[in-house]
Amino acid sequence: MDKLNFINEELDRLKEAGLLINIRTIEGPQGAWITVDGKKVLNLSSNNYLGLANDSQSKTASHNAIDTYGVGPAAVRTIAGTTTLHKDLEQKLAQFKGAESTISFQSGFCANLAVIPAIVGKADVVFSDELNHASIIDGCRLAKTRVVRYKHGNPEDLQEKIHAEKDIERKLIITDGVFSMEGDIAPLPEIVEIAEKYNAITMVDDAHGEGVLGRGGRGIVDHFNLHGKVDIEVGTMSKAFGVVGGYIAGTKRLTDYLMQKGRPFLFSSAVTAADVAACIAVVKTLNKSDDLVKKLWSNTRFFQGRMKQLGFNIGMTKTPITPVMIGDAKVARDFSQKLFDVGIFAQSIGYPTVPVGKARIRVMLSATHSEKDLTWAIDHFENIGKSLGVI
Numbered sequence: 087m088d089k090l091n092f093i094n095e096e097l098d099r100l101k102e103a104g105l106l107i108n109i110r111t112i113e114g115p116q117g118a119w120i121t122v123d124g125k126k127v128l129n130l131s132s133n134n135y136l137g138l139a140n141d142s143q144s145k146t147a148s149h150n151a152i153d154t155y156g157v158g159p160a161a162v163r164t165i166a167g168t169t170t171l172h173k174d175l176e177q178k179l180a181q182f183k184g185a186e187s188t189i190s191f192q193s194g195f196c197a198n199l200a201v202i203p204a205i206v207g208k209a210d211v212v213f214s215d216e217l218n219h220a221s222i223i224d225g226c227r228l229a230k231t232r233v234v235r236y237k238h239g240n241p242e243d244l245q246e247k248i249h250a251e252k253d254i255e256r257k258l259i260i261t262d263g264v265f266s267m268e269g270d271i272a273p274l275p276e277i278v279e280i281a282e283k284y285n286a287i288t289m290v291d292d293a294h295g296e297g298v299l300g301r302g303g304r305g306i307v308d309h310f311n312l313h314g315k316v317d318i319e320v321g322t323m324s325k326a327f328g329v330v331g332g333y334i335a336g337t338k339r340l341t342d343y344l345m346q347k348g349r350p351f352l353f354s355s356a357v358t359a360a361d362v363a364a365c366i367a368v369v370k371t372l373n374k375s376d377d378l379v380k381k382l383w384s385n386t387r388f389f390q391g392r393m394k395q396l397g398f399n400i401g402m403t404k405t406p407i408t409p410v411m412i413g414d415a416k417v418a419r420d421f422s423q424k425l426f427d428v429g430i431f432a433q434s435i436g437y438p439t440v441p442v443g444k445a446r447i448r449v450m451l452s453a454t455h456s457e458k459d460l461t462w463a464i465d466h467f468e469n470i471g472k473s474l475g476v477i
């Protein structure tokens with residue numbers, strides 16, 4: 087008997103359900119137009135919000151860092167030491183975010199896996215928005231903590247649920263800042279108010295708020311002017327920063343603690359000098375000008391306004407993440423393939439990333455797009471949408 091036969095069965099099932107992920111191969115750098123599987127296409131799929139993934143200043147900084155520091159960190163920071171470059175990034179990030187301190191990780195995913203088990207355990211309770219990112223869910227699983235899911239973006243439900251657990255000593259409320267599949271923004275001021283009332287710790291994952299929300303892209307805490315009121319901010323440098331890496335921002339007490347307790351920090355090597363140098367260059371770029379952030383938002387208003395006029399349902403987005411709702415996973419895949427055939431790279435997203443029956447095309451807008459690019463894409467969305475009966 088083939089002991090791994092279940093793998094074939096599961097892959098067949100995914101294919102049958104239209105849920106088998108087809109990973110496209112990209113040749114060359116990120117940008118508005120990229121070459122995918124040998125074809126030049128308009129890129130509406132990446133998290134490269136500000137177009138910095140191929141930024142010349144970031145690249146120069148990376149090249150210089152390789153010359154100075156080499157290509158690899160050679161071990162984890164707590165054992166083999168850390169570079170001045172990593173410390174410099176952490177200081178600059180703290181300044182940028184208006185936080186006392188930051189600690190960097192290999193990715194945003196790692197940052198969540200590091201911080202949640204360090205803060206809560208079996209005796210505690212996490213109150214988690216039902217649409218929180220997988221890395222938050224996995225962080226809670228690793229922490230072996232009890233999780234109470236509250237209704238998406240619903241402070242009343244959170245309040246009810248936390249009230250029922252008010253005698254638990256350590257309570258942690260976790261929310262995505264911007265929800266990665268919906269594009270809506272967490273009601274952070276209300277969450278903070280509830281947390282204060284019930285003495286709960288607050289944590290926001292700002293992966294999609296970084297470079298997008300707040301003054302010059304300083305994120306959701308800046309957007310709501312909640313500096314000093316959110317205990318734990320999670321950031322990623324893989325999206326608007328266009329590089330890779332994650333971090334936690336908060337008090338120095340928190341980051342000192344995570345240096346001792348954050349397991350991905352303790353047991354996995356840091357990101358490379360080239361990555362760190364590029365991230366430092368991005369912080370400098372964002373400190374200098376908010377032009378890219380403004381362009382991102384003008385593209386967002388333009389695209390979303392036209393799509394709504396055409397009758398597309400773009401859900402409850404308030405940010406450049408634009409879910410073009412389709413419903414059926416197979417129709418969504420079909421839509422995405424037809425877009426690709428005409429030269430538009432916009433991926434369909436189905437279960438388990440989004441609930442069953444809520445498949446969509448997830449359009450990611452970027453400062454790199456021109457209005458001409460977007461107008462051209464909208465025309466194709468209209469034609470395909472009509473041919474598939476979506477509009």
Ligand SMILES: Cc1ncc(COP(=O)(O)O)c(C=O)c1O
Pocket residue numbers: 193194195196219221262266291293294322323324331332
């Ligand atoms: C809300 C959220 N948190 C964390 C992550 C993980 O970030 P990274 O790609 O840096 O691991 C993502 C990326 O998809 C995300 O959307």
